[in-house]
Amino acid sequence: MRVIVALGGNALLKRGQKPDAAPQIANVAVAVRSLATLAEEHELIITHGNGPQVGVLALESAGDSELSGPYPFDTLGAETQGMIGYWILQALQNALPGRQVMALVTQTLVSAVDPAFDDPAKFVGRVYEREEAEKLARENGWTVKPDGPYWRRVVPSPTPQRVVETRLIRRAVRDGVVVVCAGGGGVPVVRDPQGRLTGVEAVIDKDLTASVLAEALECDAFLILTDVARVMRDYGTPRQSEIGHTTPHELRAIEFPPGSMGPKVEAVCRFVETTGDMAAIGRLDQAARILDGTAGTIVTPSATWPLTSTL
Ligand SMILES: Nc1ncnc2c1ncn2[C@@H]1O[C@H](COP(=O)(O)OP(=O)(O)O)[C@@H](O)[C@H]1O
Ligand SMILES: NC(=O)OP(=O)(O)O
Numbered sequence: 001m002r003v004i005v006a007l008g009g010n011a012l013l014k015r016g017q018k019p020d021a022a023p024q025i026a027n028v029a030v031a032v033r034s035l036a037t038l039a040e041e042h043e044l045i046i047t048h049g050n051g052p053q054v055g056v057l058a059l060e061s062a063g064d065s066e067l068s069g070p071y072p073f074d075t076l077g078a079e080t081q082g083m084i085g086y087w088i089l090q091a092l093q094n095a096l097p098g099r100q101v102m103a104l105v106t107q108t109l110v111s112a113v114d115p116a117f118d119d120p121a122k123f124v125g126r127v128y129e130r131e132e133a134e135k136l137a138r139e140n141g142w143t144v145k146p147d148g149p150y151w152r153r154v155v156p157s158p159t160p161q162r163v164v165e166t167r168l169i170r171r172a173v174r175d176g177v178v179v180v181c182a183g184g185g186g187v188p189v190v191r192d193p194q195g196r197l198t199g200v201e202a203v204i205d206k207d208l209t210a211s212v213l214a215e216a217l218e219c220d221a222f223l224i225l226t227d228v229a230r231v232m233r234d235y236g237t238p239r240q241s242e243i244g245h246t247t248p249h250e251l252r253a254i255e256f257p258p259g260s261m262g263p264k265v266e267a268v269c270r271f272v273e274t275t276g277d278m279a280a281i282g283r284l285d286q287a288a289r290i291l292d293g294t295a296g297t298i299v300t301p302s303a304t305w306p307l308t309s310t311l
Contacts, residue, residue, distance in 0.1 A: 001041075001042045001220040001295060002042065002173065002217065002218065002219045002220050002221075003038055003042045003043065003044055003045070003219060003220065003221045003226060004041060004044075004045040004046075004047065004210055004213060004214045004219045004221075004222050004223070004224075004225065005035060005038070005044065005045070005046050005047070005223045005224075005287060006046075006047045006048070006049070006207050006210040006219065006222075006223070006224045006225065006267075007031050007046065007047070007048040007049065007058060007088075007284065008029050008048075008049045008224070008227060009048065009049025009050050009051040009052050009053060009184070009206070009223065010026050010049065010051060010052055010227060010260075011027065011031075011049075011225065011226045011227040011284045012027045012028060012048065012053075012084065013027070013032070013050075013052040013053060013081075013183050014027075014149075014227060015099075015126075015127050015148075015150070016127065018053060018219045019052065019053070019126070020306055021054045021087075021155070024053075024084075024087065025087050025091075027196075027284070028084075028087045028088055028091050028194070029091055030047045030181045030284055030285050031088075031225060031284045031285070031287075032088065032092055032095050033095070033285070034225075034284070034285050034286060035091065035092070035095075035286060035287050036095035036096055037287070037288040038118050038287055038288060038291060039092070039096055039099065040096075040153045041299070042291075043152060043173050043174075043176075043180050044178045044179075044257070045169065045173060045178075045181065045213070045217060046088060046092075046178070046179070046180045046181075047180075047181060047182040047183060047185075047206055047209065047210045047213065048084050048085075048088065048180070048184070048206065049183075049184065049185075049206045050077060050080035050081070050084060050126070050182045050185075050203070051122065051123050051124050051125075051184075051203065052081045052125060052126065052183030052193055053078075053083065053084060053126020053184075054073065054076050054077060054080050054124050054125075054184060054203055055124035055126060055152075055153060056126075057071070057075055057079050057123060057161070058070055058071075058073070058125065059125065061076065061123050061141070061301070063083070068185065071187070073155060073201045073202055073203055073204070074188055074189065074197065074199025074200060074201065074233065076188050077184045077185075077186075077187045077188065077203060078105055078187045080183060081105050081106065081183035081184060081187070081200075082105065084183055084184075085104075085105075085180050085183055086103065087099055088103065088180045089102075089103040089180055091114070091126075092135065092178055092180070094194050096178065097163035097263070099176075099178060100176060100177045100178070100179070101165065101177065101178045101179075101272065102172055102176070102177050102178070102179050102180065103180040103181070103183075104165060104168070104169065104172075104179060104180065105179040105187070105246070106162070106163055106164070106165050106169075106182045106183065106186045106187065106188065107163070107164040107165065107166060107186055107187045107188075107197060107199075108160045108162070108163050108164065108182065108185060108186025108188060108189065108190070108204050108209050108212075109157070109160070109161045109162045109163075109189060109191060109207055109264070110158035110159065110160060110161060110188050110189070110190060110200065110204065110270070111188065111190070111204065111307035112190040112200070114156075114158035114159055116156050116157050116158040116159065116202070117200075117202070118154045118156075119156070120143045120145075120154040120155050120156050120157070120260060121145070121154055121155055121156070121157050121259055122154055122155050122156070122157035122202075122203045122204075122205060123152045123153070123259050124148050124154070124155055124203055125151070125152060125153050126152070126154050127147060127150035127151065127152050128144075128150060128151050128152065129150070129151065130151045132145075132151075133150075133151035133152065133153070134151070137153075138286055138299075139140065142154075143155075145259070146259070147259065148236075148260075154259070155202060155203050155204075156201065156202045157185075157201075157202060157203055157204060157205050157241055158202055158204065158206065159185065159209035160185060160208050160209040160210065160212050161212070162185075163181070163182055163186055163191065163209065163212065163213050164197065165181065165215065166168030166213065166216045166217070169217065169218075170180055170217055171271040172188050174211065181213075182206065182209050182210065182213055183206070184203060184204070184206060185203065185204025185206040185208065185209040186209050187199060188200045188202040188203070188204050192307050195197050205267075206262040207224055207263045207264045207266075207267035207268075208263055208266065208267050208270075210222065210224070210267060211266075211267035211270050211271045214271050214275075214279075215271065215275060218275075219275075219276050219277070220278075221277060221278050221279065221280075222267075222268065222271045222277070222278075222279040222280075223279070223280050223281075223287060223290055223291065223296075224264050224267065224268060224279070224280070224282075225282060225283065225284045225286075225287060225290075226264070226279045226281065226283070226284065227283065228281075228282075228283065229244040229282060229283045229286070229295065229296065230243055230244065230281070230282065230296060230297045231243070231246075231256075231261060231265065231281050231297040232253075233242045233254060234260075235256075235261070242297075244273065244297065245293070245297075245298045245300070245303065246296065246297060246299055246303075247272075247296070247299065247300060247301065247302060247303055248268075248269035248272050248299060248301075251265050251268075251269055252269060265281075265310070267279075268280070268281060268299045269299065272299050272300065272301055273301075276301050278298060278299065278300050278305070279299045280283075280296045280297060280298045280299060281296060281297045281299075282295050282296025282297065283295070283296070
């Protein structure tokens with residue numbers, strides 16, 4: 001089987017956790033332990049988020065008095081691909097001796113007139129109490145929005161159209177390479193009328209890009225790994241309950257928050273509706289169990305879809 005896995009940026013750097021390298025490398029190790037099992041049996045493509053990390057780099061660059069201004073978000077996105085891609089690459093190489101592994105700087109095409117440029121929605125950086133977030137927004141010209149009980153900076157997040165390096169990724173996967181790519185949803189770029197690429201100021205949702213890539217690479221399964229074991233109904237209320245096996249039709253009838261579970265649900269629904277294959281959302285350390293249908297929220301075209309066919 002060909003399997004694509006998206007690792008959450010917040011799962012790699014948990015809300016409230018200090019953004020040092022060491023805890024993130026430890027979280028990568030947890031993810032890679034569960035991914036190595038998959039790589040032994042399947043073709044594997046790994047994407048990852050970068051929301052918390054790109055915010056750290058943005059703050060660093062904004063605080064550097066040597067610079068005439070902060071680095072733009074396309075450049076910061078590429079930096080996070082290098083940093084997180086390196087952590088995943090090394091952990092996979094150590095876990096899978098003899099297997100070829102590659103981490104690729106990847107660009108994702110978006111539309112220059114995407115309405116998302118006028119309505120920032122992608123959470124980046126750390127969480128703040130409301131008062132502090134609003135003060136920082138006034139001082140730095142940020143937009144901030146609530147993220148659960150906290151507040152966070154948001155930046156535009158246009159819809160991913162295509163991963164520029166798709167053909168190269170397909171070739172590497174066919175050659176048996178485990179490919180780490182499209183980190184942070186891919187560096188956002190637009191193509192001008194002459195066909196030239198230019199970066200734009202945005203952070204793309206990695207779950208939506210993973211869905212686009214999963215379709216283009218004809219993946220058989222799409223897993224989103226994050227910090228919750230299952231998607232919940234009535235999340236955050238006393239009535240909350242875990243969703244086990246479900247369909248896009250059932251999921252689309254439930255409202256999920258934008259910027260966190262919303263894009264994940266949209267990404268898995270889109271993949272299942274378009275391909276008729278299975279997708280799932282679950283915890284970072286349970287990849288193999290999620291793929292065999294014994295953990296996570298499993299999304300299939302119909303409720304009677306035979307889960308054992310993913311084995
Ligand atoms: N209905 C829901 N079920 C489960 N988790 C939810 C739901 N709605 C919102 N969430 C939140 O979504 C978070 C995962 O999204 P996010 O932090 O963006 O993940 P990541 O960065 O790992 O991709 C969970 O930690 C949880 O707080
Ligand atoms: N770019 C992106 O979707 O990052 P997160 O997974 O950290 O939100």
